[in-house]
Amino acid sequence: MRPWLPLALVSLLLCTAAAAEPEYWGDSDFQKEYPESVADCAKYRKVEPPAADRPTAAQLAALKICDSSDAYYEISGPGDAVKARHCAFAEMARNENDGPAGAGVLMMLYANGRGVKPNLPYAIRMACTVGGAPFEVSGRIAALEGRMKGEGTDTAFDYCDDVTSGYAAGLCASIGARVQDHQRALRFAELGHGWTPVQKAAWDRVMAAETAYADAMAEGEVDLSGTMRGVFALEAEGEIKVSTLGLLEALDTKAFDKAVPGQLQKSDAALNAAWKKVTANSFEDFGTVTKDGVRGTQRAWIKYRDAWSAFANLKWPGMGDTAADYLTRERTNALLCLIGDDACIATDEDESQ
Numbered sequence: 551m552r553p554w555l556p557l558a559l560v561s562l563l564l565c566t567a568a569a570a571e572p573e574y575w576g577d578s579d580f581q582k583e584y585p586e587s588v589a590d591c592a593k594y595r596k597v598e599p600p601a602a603d604r605p606t607a608a609q610l611a612a613l614k615i616c617d618s619s620d621a622y623y624e625i626s627g628p629g630d631a632v633k634a635r636h637c638a639f640a641e642m643a644r645n646e647n648d649g650p651a652g653a654g655v656l657m658m659l660y661a662n663g664r665g666v667k668p669n670l671p672y673a674i675r676m677a678c679t680v681g682g683a684p685f686e687v688s689g690r691i692a693a694l695e696g697r698m699k700g701e702g703t704d705t706a707f708d709y710c711d712d713v714t715s716g717y718a719a720g721l722c723a724s725i726g727a728r729v730q731d732h733q734r735a736l737r738f739a740e741l742g743h744g745w746t747p748v749q750k751a752a753w754d755r756v757m758a759a760e761t762a763y764a765d766a767m768a769e770g771e772v773d774l775s776g777t778m779r780g781v782f783a784l785e786a787e788g789e790i791k792v793s794t795l796g797l798l799e800a801l802d803t804k805a806f807d808k809a810v811p812g813q814l815q816k817s818d819a820a821l822n823a824a825w826k827k828v829t830a831n832s833f834e835d836f837g838t839v840t841k842d843g844v845r846g847t848q849r850a851w852i853k854y855r856d857a858w859s860a861f862a863n864l865k866w867p868g869m870g871d872t873a874a875d876y877l878t879r880e881r882t883n884a885l886l887c888l889i890g891d892d893a894c895i896a897t898d899e900d901e902s903q
Contacts, residue, residue: 575678575687587688591678597671599660605636616640618655625728631665649721650709653679661694661707670698683715716777723781727788734795741802752861759857764790766850770843771888773836797876801866809871817878824885831889844888851881
């Protein structure tokens, strides 16, 4: 949670909001190597929104938890353009303008006219305030100036449309992950209605094991050496979360038959064969991925599978082996894909890359 300021300081925030900007695009020497975008930013530097658009001291004080991106992207509930705007101005005053927050959210609000009268000149000023990689800044400015001519107005303008850096891509991926997490939590609540306290406790253990497994996967089986490491880590974690929800829905709708005798043992044997291939690999060209990292992920996965099996047997007696078999076959394929084995069955997403 961000630290909040006493009411006595709120009026000071209002007075300093415009001056509390981070480095404006074009102020540093290297940015001056891009004269066109620097000139555009200079052109709109003094543009201000209507005074009535800024939050009052009382409105600022009411925002005890302030996250403009949450309100703008409808991450934890219905969107609220006014709250997003007020919160973004508060973030600006605290110099919190990293990515789609603060100046980034104000840029989108005024570009799209959400809760305010469209103000493209001010949106460009905010694009220069939030900054970013040179091509990101020039791309956003070009898109916003195009909207002044009526171009591209059939779709909403978004901070994430013009990202070119791994860092910004990670911020945008995080927004998407937060939205999906909220939607997943709502679905879990729906599916869990009517569970007994014992079943709920068992599910909590599944969730804890999932978190540990996802963390181990992101750290141990994702190459974190490149600038896109944040995106790749979130994608890996997201795949596990999608699998968890998918398995729960399948069991809840009785989409799976009970595992036949010997089925899980057969899947375990295939997993062990895949594991031998993994441990025989040198991992010389896998970036930050190492055997120890994969071993750590495997240990976390075993706890995840066992927690799932225990929960499934409680909720759907006799279905523990079915859940374990599903997860075992899924993990076997993941290991084969990790080392590029011919037996890997690529997902649609993998095939598109």
